[in-house]
Amino acid sequence: MALFTQSFIITLFLGAIAAGIPLLLAGLGEQLSEKTGVLNIGLEGMMLFGAYTGFLVAWSSGSLALGFVAGAAGGMLVAALMALLCVRLGLNQIVIGIALTLAAEGLTALLHFVQFSRTYPRLDGVPTWPIWPLSEIPFVGPILFDNNVVFYLAIVLVAVFAWVYRQTNLGIALQAAGDKPAALDAAGVDVTNTRTTAVLVTGALAGLGGAYMSIVVAGVFVPFMTHGNGFIAIVLAMLARGRPLWVLGGALLFGGSLSMTTALQVAGVDIPTDVIQMLPFAMVMIVLLVAGRKAALPQALGESFVRGSR
16 A cells, blocks of 8 residues: 555645644743754743643633633743743743642642542534635645644744844843843843743743644643653753744644544555654754754853843
């Protein structure tokens, strides 16, 4: 049986988009946070908490839009703790990030058990917004131009972030907060506020990515459902060298790896599921070996800043 059939390719592309959008949103947020000097190891916890709050609100209210908003708010809530402890109080970013992730995993599992016991209610499918006449293009149209609103938002954010980083004074300030925070402070820009805002936006994007997983991709919340997506997004942000378009390409690459199980099942290829589920993490290691040495990270990444210091 031929592997690269039309059904296999379509399934692979649709799966890559579904799995890649959460990575793209979280990766864009992590890239923003790292630009300002904050290594947001708590990204996984922000995604997971966003997945739970997004699903819970969408299920209880019947509004998917409110679910997405709640998911972003849930991720921002965890990010607020990160900003308080690491940016404001200057605690170790790696230790706090790991602690927040572990806390989010335990808390969401407990809250889900209290709310639903051992049942897993499902949401209805998310409606799509076809862009006519582009949606009528054979093969490409249904994949790219007949999608949900969060997909379109994520693609627009890639262009917005690229423009901000390269064409605006805000982009210069963000870069300076990560490379030369003392110089930015001397120029009269509050480094602490800049980093705090970046971390909060990161939390909102990660939470929205988590909500996308529970509302759009799965239609159900399952404890620990992010399965390391937050850590993959951190790798994406580090390797993208400050370029949002590279985050998009990496998200589709890793998303394709995540969707390989379904695509191979459609093609009738009998490969153990555990082997296929290893692909994204094997891909991470390969990419790190190939491009990890060239990753350009901010000079003050992970370092706390005290106003007035030099």
